[in-house]
Amino acid sequence: MASNSHTRRAFIHRGLTLVSAAVTVPSFIDSTVWAMADPMDSKRLQQESGADGKILVVVQLSGGNDGLNTVVPFADDTYRRLRPAIGKKAEEVLKLNNYLGLHPNLAPMKSLYDDGMMSIIQGVGYPNPNRSHFRSMDIWHSGIPEKEMVASGWLGRYFDNTCVGQDPHAGVSIGETAPLSMRGEKISPLSFERPENYRYNGQDAEHYKQLNTAAPAASLDPKAAKILTPGSQLEFLTRTAMDAQVSSDKILDLVKNYNTTSEYPRNEFGNGLKTIAAMIRGSLPTRVYYVSLGGFDTHANQMGRHDRLMKELADGVGAFWKDMKEQKNEQRVMMMCFSEFGRRVQQNASQGTDHGAAAPMFLLGPAIAKKAGLIGNHPSLTQLDQGDLMFNIDFRNVYATVLQDWLGTPSKPILGQQFKTMPIITA
Amino acid sequence: MAKLHAQLEPFVPSSTNAFDKVKAAHLLNRAAWGGTTDEIRKVVEMGPRRAVDWLLDFPDGAADEMSQTDMPDLSQIEGYPRSFNERRSLLQGKTAEERMLLQQQMNQANQQAVRAVSTWWVRRMTKSPYPMHEKLTFFWHGHFTTSARDERSAFAMWRQNELLRTHAAGNFGKFVKAISHDPAMLDYLNNQQNRKAQPNENYARELMELFTLGIGNYGENDVKEAARAFTGWAHDGEDFIYRKYDHDEDEKTFLGRRGNFDGNDVIDIILQQKACAPYIASRFWRFFVNEEPDAAIVQSLGDVLRENDYELRPMLRTLFASKAFYDAKNIGSQIKSPVQLVVSTVRTLEITVPEFARLNGALQQMGQVPLMPPNVKGWPGGRQWINTSTLFVRYNTSLWLAGGEMVTSGRPLIDRRNQRQKLQSGVAVKTDAEPAALVDEWVDRLIQRPIAEDKRGILLNAVGSKPDEQSVRGMIKLILSMPEYQLC
Numbered sequence: 001m002a003s004n005s006h007t008r009r010a011f012i013h014r015g016l017t018l019v020s021a022a023v024t025v026p027s028f029i030d031s032t033v034w035a036m037a038d039p040m041d042s043k044r045l046q047q048e049s050g051a052d053g054k055i056l057v058v059v060q061l062s063g064g065n066d067g068l069n070t071v072v073p074f075a076d077d078t079y080r081r082l083r084p085a086i087g088k089k090a091e092e093v094l095k096l097n098n099y100l101g102l103h104p105n106l107a108p109m110k111s112l113y114d115d116g117m118m119s120i121i122q123g124v125g126y127p128n129p130n131r132s133h134f135r136s137m138d139i140w141h142s143g144i145p146e147k148e149m150v151a152s153g154w155l156g157r158y159f160d161n162t163c164v165g166q167d168p169h170a171g172v173s174i175g176e177t178a179p180l181s182m183r184g185e186k187i188s189p190l191s192f193e194r195p196e197n198y199r200y201n202g203q204d205a206e207h208y209k210q211l212n213t214a215a216p217a218a219s220l221d222p223k224a225a226k227i228l229t230p231g232s233q234l235e236f237l238t239r240t241a242m243d244a245q246v247s248s249d250k251i252l253d254l255v256k257n258y259n260t261t262s263e264y265p266r267n268e269f270g271n272g273l274k275t276i277a278a279m280i281r282g283s284l285p286t287r288v289y290y291v292s293l294g295g296f297d298t299h300a301n302q303m304g305r306h307d308r309l310m311k312e313l314a315d316g317v318g319a320f321w322k323d324m325k326e327q328k329n330e331q332r333v334m335m336m337c338f339s340e341f342g343r344r345v346q347q348n349a350s351q352g353t354d355h356g357a358a359a360p361m362f363l364l365g366p367a368i369a370k371k372a373g374l375i376g377n378h379p380s381l382t383q384l385d386q387g388d389l390m391f392n393i394d395f396r397n398v399y400a401t402v403l404q405d406w407l408g409t410p411s412k413p414i415l416g417q418q419f420k421t422m423p424i425i426t427a
Numbered sequence: 428m429a430k431l432h433a434q435l436e437p438f439v440p441s442s443t444n445a446f447d448k449v450k451a452a453h454l455l456n457r458a459a460w461g462g463t464t465d466e467i468r469k470v471v472e473m474g475p476r477r478a479v480d481w482l483l484d485f486p487d488g489a490a491d492e493m494s495q496t497d498m499p500d501l502s503q504i505e506g507y508p509r510s511f512n513e514r515r516s517l518l519q520g521k522t523a524e525e526r527m528l529l530q531q532q533m534n535q536a537n538q539q540a541v542r543a544v545s546t547w548w549v550r551r552m553t554k555s556p557y558p559m560h561e562k563l564t565f566f567w568h569g570h571f572t573t574s575a576r577d578e579r580s581a582f583a584m585w586r587q588n589e590l591l592r593t594h595a596a597g598n599f600g601k602f603v604k605a606i607s608h609d610p611a612m613l614d615y616l617n618n619q620q621n622r623k624a625q626p627n628e629n630y631a632r633e634l635m636e637l638f639t640l641g642i643g644n645y646g647e648n649d650v651k652e653a654a655r656a657f658t659g660w661a662h663d664g665e666d667f668i669y670r671k672y673d674h675d676e677d678e679k680t681f682l683g684r685r686g687n688f689d690g691n692d693v694i695d696i697i698l699q700q701k702a703c704a705p706y707i708a709s710r711f712w713r714f715f716v717n718e719e720p721d722a723a724i725v726q727s728l729g730d731v732l733r734e735n736d737y738e739l740r741p742m743l744r745t746l747f748a749s750k751a752f753y754d755a756k757n758i759g760s761q762i763k764s765p766v767q768l769v770v771s772t773v774r775t776l777e778i779t780v781p782e783f784a785r786l787n788g789a790l791q792q793m794g795q796v797p798l799m800p801p802n803v804k805g806w807p808g809g810r811q812w813i814n815t816s817t818l819f820v821r822y823n824t825s826l827w828l829a830g831g832e833m834v835t836s837g838r839p840l841i842d843r844r845n846q847r848q849k850l851q852s853g854v855a856v857k858t859d860a861e862p863a864a865l866v867d868e869w870v871d872r873l874i875q876r877p878i879a880e881d882k883r884g885i886l887l888n889a890v891g892s893k894p895d896e897q898s899v900r901g902m903i904k905l906i907l908s909m910p911e912y913q914l915c
Contacts, residue, residue: 134576148629149802168815176792178816180801188814198816201823202908204901207889208822211882211909233760236810237818237910244815299531349524 108318125391
């Protein structure tokens with residue numbers, strides 16, 4: 001038997017010459033596969049990988065991060081009064097000014113802030129806040145709070161609108177299932193919890209690969225060609241199966257052979273960010289990476305737990321940016337950090353906090369504009385909506401800013417209406 | 428009586444177009460969860476009409492009526508109350524703080540209970556002597572969708588599931604009325620919050636848009652008026668209640684009619700609409716036959732439903748015995764849903780799955796956990812099931828079911844302690860035959876349609892010239908890892 005890579009290359013060339021004969025080729029035959037089939041072909045790699053293209057890394061804090069203990073209004077009397085047990089003290093926070101400070105465990109992010117690489121957008125939310133995790137997360141993901149049912153997410157619609165060719169790598173999500181935000185109508189993201197599991201587990205890999213390729217022989221066999229009607233279900237499945245093989249080989253290879261001096265924390269979040277860094281280094285044509293950190297639903301005894309989560313977040317994010325700098329890819333990357341809602345201002349009887357509303361978002365990267373460190377005003381701690389902070393900035397203003405000023409695409413077709421952008425990102 | 432569309436006339440086998448095992452397998456795949464060799468043979472002998480009657484011959488009732496012991500197993504869940512009354516009494520006399528802790532424990536236990544119900548159902552799909560009953564129940568779950576997300580009560584979800592089973596092949600009109608009284612549904616679509624003083628339109632809208640008429644067959648004002656008719660329909664824990672003082676008793680104008688309507692009147696008026704029966708027929712067609720229904724065919728199938736006063740069995744008999752159903756373009760053209768993939772693999776390979784709960788993670792990664800549809804539209808289905816990630820999960824899950832080891836993408840299917848445990852297919856694997864005969868037999872059993880000659884050649888290579896048990900089982904796993912196996 002010929003080696004697999006040989007078979008694939010042969011197929012690709014055969015496939016291309018036979019396109020007019022309506023032979024099944026991988027959906028992204030004219031882009032990624034070229035680069036992947038021959039990693040030495042640097043011209044194509046450059047051209048197709050988007051090695052110069054901009055990348056968005058989304059960090060989702062799941063469960064409702066306590067914004068008030070993340071960006072702490074330590075000098076506010078109301079804050080101290082309503083959070084006697086769980087509030088952070090003036091002497092422990094990492095001061096941003098004489099009113100606000102970052103959680104003590106966010107030191108790596110504080111230094112990014114000091115370097116002008118981080119923007120804190122205060123009091124972000126949306127009208128009629130929903131306090132259900134699922135519903136509120138759906139709202140952040142769809143980007144359309146007004147609609148109960150949206151089958152696609154804002155990033156998915158971005159892929160649909162801009163990433164032609166249905167490249168399976170347009171969006172890569174680290175996690176068990178792809179988040180709604182990344183799901184488009186035409187393009188769905190690739191998702192896996194661990195790269196080593198994004199593969200075929202069977203023992204007979206050789207025959208599996210042959211069965212999942214519209215092999216050259218098939219294309220010459222009139223009977224087979226008849227079964228693989230263009231546009232048919234079988235042709236669609238075969239195409240996806242080929243995409244899967246090629247991208248699995250590529251990603252496993254990239255991650256296995258990745259070296260960095262940056263020390264990522266040894267936890268799932270750290271591993272996820274490191275995997276993303278490996279893929280960025282490997283010049284995948286990916287525009288959006290997605291990773292989550294969970295456990296923020298701190299209804300009871302939140303101190304220890306929230307402190308640990310803050311450390312996990314900041315250590316991971318810090319290691320990632322050190323790595324980007326080392327890779328010389330930092331200019332290409334923007335990171336966005338959000339949670340589905342913040343938490344109630346007043347601590348509850350179990351020394352925790354219940355579901356709230358508005359909370360801060362972070363944008364990170366060298367493209368953060370000067371004077372964009374702190375955006376908006378901190379929401380009032382006394383003028384509340386059902387005990388919760390009222391939002392000053394609609395999250396869709398942030399999305400519009402990222403879409404237009406970073407990803408360089410009109411935001412209106414994606415968000416359904418034109419939201420004003422904010423002066424956060426330098427062109 | 429309207430004239431039946433020619434394509435809905437019964438399929439009559441002929442010498443050139445026999446009711447062969449491909450067609451029998453097609454019937455079992457679509458109306459049920461696939462068939463074993465024996466079942467396919469039986470269906471071939473019966474012919475299409477008798478086979479459909481046989482499949483439809485099940486008692487219209489809930490699982491727990493048929494067998495008092497066939498219920499979700501909640502014994503592993505600590506601290507889960509069996510009823511809302513029990514829940515209430517647990518909370519009585521507690522301080523606010525104690526109540527909150529209890530509530531949180533119960534919410535967590537409730538999530539486990541939802542998974543237990545889901546697991547029970549998947550297991551039932553693989554075991555039930557009435558596979559079509561479960562298939563229809565599953566169809567209705569995607570139609571009258573309710574999701575257990577948002578911490579919806581597992582008990583209420585189970586009760587709803589039994590309601591779907593009870594009416595699955597009964598009378599559609601009665602079914603709509605029953606589901607409109609269902610606590611899980613009233614909760615999911617916010618009729619609980621639908622009061623005279625402050626109407627909530629969610630249920631009234633979905634009732635027409637998704638459950639009965641389809642978009643374009645009613646106006647915004649009809650939604651408002653129907654919502655008024657449903658005011659006061661609520662639930663108290665697991666029971667339906669009518670809140671008299673929340674009900675709007677004034678006159679409504681709905682779809683051109685005037686009266687002091689309540690919810691039942693609104694449903695009766697909906698059932699009289701021309702658009703209703705064809706819409707339901709089209710939903711059946713999409714799920715069981717083809718994602719792109721022919722308008723004239725579903726119109727005619729809708730006539731069958733309406734002329735039988737919305738009794739579902741006559742329509743189902745027409746559909747599954749029709750010429751159109753056995754048209755070549757409708758055979759092997761459907762992408763198996765994750766549930767179909769798992770259940771049919773278990774059934775056709777006669778696999779003993781010791782703990783169905785282990786399949787939950789795999790189903791989630793494939794995008795379909797029963798009781799957890801993404802939204803009220805149900806699962807989109809078709810090509811939406813397939814991307815590079817889900818395809819690996821589908822292949823790897825099938826491999827595991829066929830006796831493979833270990834994990835699917837992401838979370839291990841088997842916990843670490845039992846990582847080595849393999850499943851055993853109950854199907855005997857014989858090896859004393861020509862390699863070509865073995866390949867054909869298993870393609871026949873699993874894909875149930877001819878495959879391309881070159882793919883057959885690859886399988887022949889894989890099984891080798893002197894097949895032994897290991898190589899035959901290896902070939903079976905390869906068949907499960909083919910794009911063709913994703914279709915039925």
